[in-house]
Amino acid sequence: MPRRGPPRGAAARNTPDAEQGKPEGAAWVEGRSVLSSPPMEWLEQILPQLRLPGRYTGGEVNSVRKDPGRVDCRLVLAYPDLYEIGMSHLGLQILYHRVNRAVREVAAERVFLPDPDAAALMRRERVPLFTLESRTPLAEVDAIGVSLSYEMAMPGVLE
Numbered sequence: 001m002p003r004r005g006p007p008r009g010a011a012a013r014n015t016p017d018a019e020q021g022k023p024e025g026a027a028w029v030e031g032r033s034v035l036s037s038p039p040m041e042w043l044e045q046i047l048p049q050l051r052l053p054g055r056y057t058g059g060e061v062n063s064v065r066k067d068p069g070r071v072d073c074r075l076v077l078a079y080p081d082l083y084e085i086g087m088s089h090l091g092l093q094i095l096y097h098r099v100n101r102a103v104r105e106v107a108a109e110r111v112f113l114p115d116p117d118a119a120a121l122m123r124r125e126r127v128p129l130f131t132l133e134s135r136t137p138l139a140e141v142d143a144i145g146v147s148l149s150y151e152m153a154m155p156g157v158l159e
Contacts, residue, residue, distance in 0.1 A: 043135075046121050055083035056118060058110075058132035064100040065133050066107035073106045074141045075099060076131055080148070080156025083112040092147050109133040109141070113156045 047053035068074060077096055079086030086092055092110070099108035109131035114122060122129070128137035138144060146157055 042125070042127065046118070046125075049117070049121065051115060051117050052083075055112070055115065056132070058135075062097070063133065064097070064108070066100065068107065068134055068136070071105055071107040073143065074136070075106055075108045076111050076138060076141045076144045077108055078111045078138075078144055078146045078157075080113050080146060080153045080159070082115060086110070086112045086147075089147065089149060091149070095145075095147075107133075109136070111138060113159055119159070 043056065047056070050056070077092055077099075079089060079092055096108050096110060099106055110133065111129060111131050113119075114129070121127075128139060130137050131141070148154065148157070
């Protein structure tokens with residue numbers, strides 16, 4: 001399935017905000033910056049404040065990073081619980097590796113529910129929930145699949 005519209009990030013570079021010296025990759029709501037894709041600088045600033053910062057960095061052994069510009073579809077596999085719980089779910093791991101290895105045109109990325117400390121910082125800074133692999137906000141991907149292994153995970157979806 002071919003990608004429609006301008007390349008990712010093109011809209012941010014061609015906006016009047018970018019011409020006025022405001023940072024690229026940021027949207028502006030009510031005069032405040034809303035990060036479109038959390039830059040590494042932002043992550044580096046907040047990681048020391050988090051209880052378990054490794055949950056948000058990605059790059060684990062066997063993780064797969066595909067160039068977003070070379071795929072037709074970006075699929076996010078979401079697990080509505082903490083990273084440690086989601087990564088212990090074999091179904092999520094199988095889907096992630098199967099899609100990334102078998103389907104060249106599709107990039108599967110992962111997202112997990114942030115811990116309350118990270119969620120509070122993200123809300124305060126107006127940073128959207130983003131994927132581990134490319135730090136892409138969920139609103140910018142092509143499809144989101146949510147894995148619900150039991151009923152008690154449903155509040156995490158709503159979060």
